[in-house]
Amino acid sequence: MQTKALPGFREFYPADLALRTHIFRTWRTVAMRYGFEEYDGPPLEPLELYTAKSGDEIVGQLYNFTDKGGREVALRPEMTPTLARMVAARANGLKKPIRWFSIPQLFRYERQQRGRLREHFQLNCDLIGEPGPLGDAEIIALALDVVRAFGLGPSDVRVRLSDRRVLHALLLGAGVTEPQLPDAYEAVDKIERMERGALAQRLIAAGVSTEAAEGVFAVAALRGLAAVEAALAKVPGGPAAGASLRRVVDALAAMGLADFVEVDLTIVRGLAYYTGTVFELFDAGRTLRAICGGGRYDDLLEALGGVALPALGFGMGDVVLAELLRERGLVPADTSSIDVFLAAITEADLPHVLALAHELRDAGFRAEYALGAQAVGKQLKLADARNARFAVVIGPDDRARGEVVIKDLAGKGQAGVPRDRALERLSEMVRN
RNA sequence: GUGGUUGUAGCUCAAUCGGUUAGAGCGCCGGACUGUGGCUCCUGAGGUUGCGGGUUCAAGUCCCGUCAGCCACCCCA
Structure with a gap:
């Protein structure tokens, strides 16, 4: 110093x-x-x-x-x-x-x-x-x-x-x-x-x-x-x-x-x-x-x-x-959480993560993703550290089905959602 | 501006009578774990002991100065 x-x-x-x-x-x-x-x-x-x-x-x-x-x-x-x-x-x-x-x-x-x-x-x-x-x-x-x-x-x-x-x-x-x-x-x-x-x-x-x-x-x-x-x-x-x-x-x-x-x-x-x-x-x-x-x-x-x-x-x-x-314990709890953390399984999924992240940000969501290829576990660890409410996982299998996986990080559920309905679905989930 | 008191890692602290390479927990990086986080375990980085000088064979430890924090004055628009 x-x-x-x-x-x-x-x-x-x-x-x-x-x-x-x-x-x-x-x-x-x-x-x-x-x-x-x-x-x-x-x-x-x-x-x-x-x-x-x-x-x-x-x-x-x-x-x-x-x-x-x-x-x-x-x-x-x-x-x-x-x-x-x-x-x-x-x-x-x-x-x-x-x-x-x-x-x-x-x-x-x-x-x-x-x-x-x-x-x-x-x-x-x-x-x-x-x-x-x-x-x-x-x-x-x-x-x-x-x-x-x-x-x-x-x-x-x-x-x-x-x-x-x-x-x-x-x-x-x-x-x-x-x-x-x-x-x-x-x-x-x-x-x-x-x-x-x-x-x-x-x-x-x-x-x-x-x-x-x-x-x-x-x-x-x-x-x-x-x-x-x-x-x-x-x-x-x-x-x-x-x-x-x-x-x-x-x-x-x-x-x-x-x-x-x-x-x-x-x-x-x-x-x-x-x-x-x-x-x-x-x-x-x-x-x-x-x-x-x-x-x-x-x-x-x-x-x-x-x-x-x-x-x-x-x-x-x-x-x-x-x-x-x-x-008096009246300091509000840390509210720095983000709404959605996006994770790519392979490098080929990254453009899809970037595209969805940008859609989400345009729609007003607080969204983040890993700035480099990393193991999914590591990406979710970061999502957790960021207090993200939801994670979106995009991998080759999901893309083959035309889907993304939306995961509730507070609970434990996750589900495949059609890619073109992801924004809509996340809006419902974040709002509830 | 005056007086008192305290300074050890990012944080909270430890270190016997002055003794050899200054430690721990938390946090942070990485790994166990290449399609799934929190838990656990392992590993690593991180220190001019606030700074400068002095005493001593030897100083985080004792002395002086200085800077900074805290406390009481002063002041409070």
């Missing part, structure tokens, strides 16, 4: 690609059930598309370089800026709400870990131009129906649901000041990964009072809509801030998806651009990274594309999803 694939980049051997294809097909099928249309954009973009909004520090995690024309460019690390530009360019001509999805390959220059490579594919679904909570429920339901379509249920996957407006109201109510909010968000986000004492120290260092820090922890500990609403009832503007969350939860329940939903305010999703609902899909055992994350970003399209449209969406990567499917 002289050269290997670059770290964090994958090679897809046939079995791997079969799984990837299964994932893509399921993604497309479910997205289209929701009326989403597929789009795509360039995998290579101007660097400033990503730095303009997020600043230069993001460059450390981008695959970027100077192209031969002297342009600063980057492999796309996310789809949203491209989407924002595309939507903005034709915003006036697009019927709202816009339902679009894409399956981009995304790149990030980072030390890889399990479930986190330097390249992955991600289902992106976005709903643009709809401000109401039914839109939020719709996008979450889509994410859930995608995992359901893979055979995953509430015992495998849950959605943790939060709302920035709820968190905002509760944190202010707990005595956190506006300038301290980013630090409070970070503390809530890290509550499960860091020690309570260390977090409290950080908050206090940021100027949060001891009392307010306790309040932050109390907010982070809330679980379930009832507990959250009870807390909201005690803070200024709380009930109004919680109205959307309630409607989202109710809508998901009406869809029969209540078993998947956990209201949990520790889902913060970065700190950047989410403005309302935020959610994350994760495996129920909590051993893997998040399968999917998303939320509402009502201000982002204006910031990126100059068009003020409310929007929300999610991204679901193929890496963690594939791990979960493997773990």
